[in-house]
Amino acid sequence: MLMSNxxxxxxxxxxxxxxxxxSSGDHVFCAVSGERVALDDLRYWSVEKQEPYATAQIxxxxxxxxxx
Numbered sequence: 001m002l003m004s005n006x007x008x009x010x011x012x013x014x015x016x017x018x019x020x021x022x023s024s025g026d027h028v029f030c031a032v033s034g035e036r037v038a039l040d041d042l043r044y045w046s047v048e049k050q051e052p053y054a055t056a057q058i059x060x061x062x063x064x065x066x067x068x
Contacts, residue, residue, distance in 0.1 A: 005024045005025050005026045006026055007026065008024065008025040008026060008027075009025045009027060009028060009029065010022075010023060010024060010025030010026065010027065010028055010039060011023035011025070012028060012045075012052070013050070014045040014046065014047050014050050014051075014052070015047060016047055019042070019045065025039070026038060026039055027039060028042060028052045029052070030052060030053050030054035030058060031046075031049070031051035031052060031053060031062065032053060032054075032058045032061070032062055033054050033058055035054040037052060037053075037054050043056075044056055044058070044059035045059075046059070046062065046063070046066075048066075049062075049066065
């Protein structure tokens, strides 16, 4: 039987230029807003915190909050 990755949360390791899938899935949840982000749309994350963000604005806010 084929396993489907649809509607399954992926576990990722975030790197400076991409991410590595640790556990298959089709989405992650934004660490700040909780918004579901499809892996095809995932563009923003923190390597240091190992967490994804839904938008550039949320990513910037998380960075400022983390360093302030």
